[in-house]
Each structure stands twice: as C-alpha cells, then as structure tokens.
Amino acid sequence: MKSIEIIGEFFIKFFSNLGKFTLFILFFFKYLFRPKFYTRNNFSYFVFIFISSIPIIALTGIFSGMVLALQSYTGFSRFSAESAIPNIVVLTLTRELGPVLTGLMISARVGSSIAAEIATMRVTEQIDALKTLNTNYYNYLVTPRVLSLTFALPIFVTLVDFIGVMGGYIVSVHRLGFNDNLYLINTIDFLSLTDYLSGIFKAITFGFIISIVSCFCGLFSDKGAFGVGSATTNAVVISSVLILSSNYFLTELFF
Amino acid sequence: MKIEVKNLKKKFNKNLVLNNISLTIHKNKSTIILGKSGCGKSVLIKTIYKLFTYDSGSILYDGKYEVNIDKFSMLFQYGALFDSLKISENIAFTDYINNKMNFDKKVFSLMNDVGLDKSAFSKYPSEISGGMKKRAALARALYKNPKVIFLDEPTTGLDPINSDKINELIIKVIRKRKITAVSITHDIKSAIKTGDKYYFIHNGVIEDEGDCKKILKSKNKVFKTFVTGGKY
Numbered sequence: 001m002k003s004i005e006i007i008g009e010f011f012i013k014f015f016s017n018l019g020k021f022t023l024f025i026l027f028f029f030k031y032l033f034r035p036k037f038y039t040r041n042n043f044s045y046f047v048f049i050f051i052s053s054i055p056i057i058a059l060t061g062i063f064s065g066m067v068l069a070l071q072s073y074t075g076f077s078r079f080s081a082e083s084a085i086p087n088i089v090v091l092t093l094t095r096e097l098g099p100v101l102t103g104l105m106i107s108a109r110v111g112s113s114i115a116a117e118i119a120t121m122r123v124t125e126q127i128d129a130l131k132t133l134n135t136n137y138y139n140y141l142v143t144p145r146v147l148s149l150t151f152a153l154p155i156f157v158t159l160v161d162f163i164g165v166m167g168g169y170i171v172s173v174h175r176l177g178f179n180d181n182l183y184l185i186n187t188i189d190f191l192s193l194t195d196y197l198s199g200i201f202k203a204i205t206f207g208f209i210i211s212i213v214s215c216f217c218g219l220f221s222d223k224g225a226f227g228v229g230s231a232t233t234n235a236v237v238i239s240s241v242l243i244l245s246s247n248y249f250l251t252e253l254f255f
Numbered sequence: 256m257k258i259e260v261k262n263l264k265k266k267f268n269k270n271l272v273l274n275n276i277s278l279t280i281h282k283n284k285s286t287i288i289l290g291k292s293g294c295g296k297s298v299l300i301k302t303i304y305k306l307f308t309y310d311s312g313s314i315l316y317d318g319k320y321e322v323n324i325d326k327f328s329m330l331f332q333y334g335a336l337f338d339s340l341k342i343s344e345n346i347a348f349t350d351y352i353n354n355k356m357n358f359d360k361k362v363f364s365l366m367n368d369v370g371l372d373k374s375a376f377s378k379y380p381s382e383i384s385g386g387m388k389k390r391a392a393l394a395r396a397l398y399k400n401p402k403v404i405f406l407d408e409p410t411t412g413l414d415p416i417n418s419d420k421i422n423e424l425i426i427k428v429i430r431k432r433k434i435t436a437v438s439i440t441h442d443i444k445s446a447i448k449t450g451d452k453y454y455f456i457h458n459g460v461i462e463d464e465g466d467c468k469k470i471l472k473s474k475n476k477v478f479k480t481f482v483t484g485g486k487y
Contacts, residue, residue, distance in 0.1 A: 124333060125331045128306055131306055132306070
C-alpha cells in the first residue's frame, strides 16, 4: 500500500511540475510580446554571459577538434581514407559536437548560475521585494536571461566550430603530417551552408531550453540552502537531458 | 488607509496556516502582529499585501476589495536588498531600472532621514552592516511615498542598541510621513515602543488583542506565556 502511495505521489508531483512549467513558458511568451524592456539589465546580462563563457567555450572547441582529428585518423587509416579527416572534423563539429558540447558546457556554466542566483533571490525574499516594487519578474529576471542565452549560444557555437576546426588543423598538420593548404581547402569545400545552419538552429533551441529551465528551477525552488542546491542540480540535469533528447529530433529534422 | 480583514483562511497544501483571522488596521496607526515563529504572521501580511492569494474570507481596503498596491511598501526581515546593485540603486530601484537617472538628491534625502551614512551610497549590500542594510531597506520602502508600510521583523538580527535606534527611526518616520504601519515582531519591548494596537496570533487564530501600552497587563494565559517565555 505504501509503495502505491509513493508511486502516486511521484506522478502527481511530476505532472504538477510539468503543468507549472508549461504555464511558465506560456507566461514567458505572454510577457515577451507585451514587453517592458529593462535595457540596462538585458545588455549587462548579455555581457556577463559572454565574458564568463568565452574561456570554457574556447577550451571545449580546441580540444574537441584535436581529439576528433586523432580519433578519426585511428579509424580511417585502417582503410586508407585519411583524406576524409578534414571533412569528418568540420561536419561533426558544425552539425553535432559544436552545438551539443556547447549546450552542455553552457548549461553547467551559465544555467547553474542562473538557477542558483534566482533561487537565492527567492530564499532571501528578493523576488517578493521585486513584486512590492511593482516589477514583473518575468520582465526583469526571465526575459533578459532567456533572450541573452538564446542569442548568445549561436555565437558560441560558431566560435566552437571555428576553434574546433583549427584544433583539428593543428593536430592534422603538425602531428599527422597533412598538407596545410589541402586540409583547409578540403574543410571549406566540403562544408555547406545547411550544415552550419542546422548547428545554429540547434544552438538557438538549446539556448532557449537551458535558460527557461534554469529560470524555472530557480523561481520554483524550495526554501533554504538545500533548495538552492537542488535548484542548481535540477537545472543542469534537466537541461542536459532535454538537450540530448531534443538533439535527436532536431537531427531527424535536418537529416 | 483602513484595512479590514474578515474571516481569512489560507492553506499551504494541507496545512491551515491562517484560520478565520479577523482584524482591523486603522489609518495612520501602528498595528503590531505578535506570535511565535511559524505561526503565520509573515503569511498574513503578505496576503494583505496581495503577494499571496487566500482561500476564503475577505480583505477590504478603505471599504473596497480592489487596491493599487503602489500605495504599499514592505521592509523585509533581512532587507531583501538586491545584491548586484549599489545601495543608491537599491533605494531608487524603480527609477534606476527605468533609466531615470536623476534620483541622487531624493536618495541622499532619504538616507539622511533613515540615518544612513552617505558613504553607503556607492557601496554594495555585502559591504555594509546588518543595521545599515535595515536602514537602506527602510529607505527603499519609503522611496515611493507609501500610504501603508509593512515591516517584517524590523529589528531581527540587530543588537539591543541598534534595535532601539531602528524602533525610534520607525516611530519618527511613521509620524512624520503620516503612514499606516503594520509590523511583525517577537520583541515585546519593540511592540510597546512602536505600536498602537496589537494582535497576537497562535496556531493560526487571533488569541489576543489590545492596546500596545497595556500589553503587559493582558490576562490571556497563552499570550502571557508568550511574553514571559514559558511552555504553552
């Protein structure tokens, strides 16, 4: 009997949170189209995301490209297809690894910080204070974060793509003995606009997912230090799971 | 503004926090809500402020159900200052976020009223003491010239000397600006000093009420136990 109660409670909580999340997204769009933009807040948040994320983005890009070149060589050299390495590196990065790895890294770096900041604001009554100061928290907290991250992620992915290709180039030319001109020509010739745009579309989707999930987890966190901790963890875990699962459907879309 | 609360009930899940609460907050008077931690005091004032909804009962503001909460202000228990903004930006928050930049004069005047040192103007909340935070939060609450101010445990976390100073400041501000005040406190000394009428909440109901100046003469046993600090 007890176990049925636990299962029942789990489902009630799950569907109640799902309902809350759906309403949260609907309210976000409602206030997005009836906006009151706090320009200072929007701009400063965009700058914050940019400055705090660039180093990890650069590291993610360069090492992914380098590893990809080495691993592809291991496989392709077995049937003398080493010349496909530049194509594989650029295609894998732009269509797949760039957006997914950037999404995961940003959910850990920015998503966790959004959730922790908003949850702390909730615990310390700053969200209530916003209401008493006639400030809508969707306009003041949610919209700047969602818009900043949704616009920032395509830029980050472009950077990861570029730096990753450069990483692959460095390893292929200096470690595997590829001809440098030929490597670059193969990379550029093989890449089509659709490949790049499919990655950018994924980036926009992931940026929206990370920011909206993190804002939701922060705003509906439980009270106390435990509440802030679990809001942060939930934000990263839920964002990551949604990134990986939606990635499949987006890949199907551009297949 | 006169506020009348009638038979107010508020639940959180299955937990009945406010059970048939009825009270009157008189215009330009200081009303004190007393009660032990977790008895529903903060929920009550947040419900009156319309930050929470309620399950049944009614709240009338000057005889009407509707009210513009622009006339209200709140001093939160720990100040609830925005960490990422300077003290001056916190005080003039609504003007600051709407890019109205000529608020310095008004902020300095309010800082002077609440006894906040001018050096705090450009500091962040993490750089000032608890007493200064309370003063800054009070200045922020007064910035929009409210008709009703809600004070959630204004002296919590302060030493007796600073508590006294904050109490005196609250009396001064309420009288000077002719504001209706609703305060939550555990501190009987503060209640006697700053209040006109008190309500004592116990287990979600109003157990006792009366004149703050006669607080120590109350014959209610539960309230007497609360005052003297024994077991209920």
